[in-house]
Amino acid sequence: xxxxxxxxxxxxxxxxxxxxxxxxxxxxxxxxxxxxxxxxxxxxxxxxxxxxxxxxxxxxxxxxxxxxxxxxxxxxxx
Amino acid sequence: xxxxxxxxxxxxxxxxxxxxxxxxxxxxxxxxxxxxxxxxxxxxxxxxxxxxxxxxxxxxxxxxxxxxxxxxxxxxxxxxxxxxxxxxxxxxxxxxxxxxxxxxxxxxxxxxxxxxxxxxxxxxxxxxxxxxxxxxxxxxxxxxxxxxxxxxxxxxxxxxxxxxxxxxxxxxxxxxxxxxxxxxxxxxxxxxxxxxxxxxxxxxxxxxxxxxxxxxxxxxxxxxxxxxxxxxxxxxxxxxxxxxxxxx
Numbered sequence: 001x002x003x004x005x006x007x008x009x010x011x012x013x014x015x016x017x018x019x020x021x022x023x024x025x026x027x028x029x030x031x032x033x034x035x036x037x038x039x040x041x042x043x044x045x046x047x048x049x050x051x052x053x054x055x056x057x058x059x060x061x062x063x064x065x066x067x068x069x070x071x072x073x074x075x076x077x078x
Numbered sequence: 079x080x081x082x083x084x085x086x087x088x089x090x091x092x093x094x095x096x097x098x099x100x101x102x103x104x105x106x107x108x109x110x111x112x113x114x115x116x117x118x119x120x121x122x123x124x125x126x127x128x129x130x131x132x133x134x135x136x137x138x139x140x141x142x143x144x145x146x147x148x149x150x151x152x153x154x155x156x157x158x159x160x161x162x163x164x165x166x167x168x169x170x171x172x173x174x175x176x177x178x179x180x181x182x183x184x185x186x187x188x189x190x191x192x193x194x195x196x197x198x199x200x201x202x203x204x205x206x207x208x209x210x211x212x213x214x215x216x217x218x219x220x221x222x223x224x225x226x227x228x229x230x231x232x233x234x235x236x237x238x239x240x241x242x243x244x245x246x247x248x249x250x251x252x253x254x255x256x257x258x259x260x261x262x263x264x265x266x267x268x269x270x271x272x273x274x275x276x277x278x279x280x281x282x283x284x285x286x287x288x289x290x291x292x293x294x295x296x297x298x299x300x301x302x303x304x305x306x307x308x309x310x311x312x313x314x315x316x317x318x319x320x321x322x323x324x325x326x
Binding site for chain 1: 206209251254255
């Protein structure tokens with residue numbers, strides 16, 4: 001079973017077309033990974049599908065880095 | 079072979095008038111159609127039957143487009159039934175005409191809620207699906223009065239002008255995802271809405287139309303087919319004025 005980090009990394013690589021090595025925990029989607037605001041919305045949509053969960057708009061706005069996404073998802077998965 | 083074979087279209091307010099003609103014309107070009115209606119269940123079922131006679135599939139879904147939950151249900155039902163939403167036609171509209179001086183807040187709110195907020199809610203609800211598809215067409219039905227104004231229709235005109243602005247913004251936001259958003263501004267079209275007008279008003283209207291006749295719902299429906307098809311793949315954010323030349 002892939003870890004949350006591995007699954008998030010795969011979604012980010014697929015969506016943003018970046019190299020796996022760039023997807024570090026501290027990487028900002030916008031500043032480091034070249035995402036625009038619509039990309040971030042789409043990324044959140046795909047994370048919802050990948051982890052079969054709903055991420056509210058309020059929560060989604062707080063997700064700025066790869067690490068934010070991972071810790072949010074881990075907290076939801078319990 | 080139609081221009082829209084295998085596509086799925088959601089048409090709001092499709093039980094009567096222009097919406098009905100749009101639903102039928104999309105079906106003639108091969109699309110499966112989700113017929114949304116608010117009150118006229120009998121009329122909606124007639125449209126479904128007609129579409130099935132044409133030879134594509136159709137379902138009727140009740141729901142007020144100004145109600146976010148109803149809109150979510152509409153789009154979820156469409157996806158469940160047909161697997162995609164390729165075309166959204168925001169057509170549902172109401173009138174509550176009154177002079178500005180006499181217009182009640184409720185009349186204002188009702189019209190803005192259905193005719194403008196309804197377009198926002200339906201567009202928002204369908205965007206997720208269209209972004210995933212990396213393709214989609216959204217066609218918003220505005221009105222000539224949204225461009226030139228009309229005494230006695232402050233609420234309706236404000237909503238229809240708002241739809242044109244919303245069309246342009248949505249077009250810009252979603253262009254990179256190949257979701258094309260355009261509007262159609264019909265002039266005076268023969269429907270129950272215009273049949274109800276007094277004869278002297280109709281005569282005065284005709285005098286304003288260079289082509290000299292009222293339009294038919296099919297004139298609008300044909301333009302919707304065009305905007306939904308590959309023929310219109312290089313236009314977004316536009317408003318097509320189909321009004322016999324009233325607005326130039």
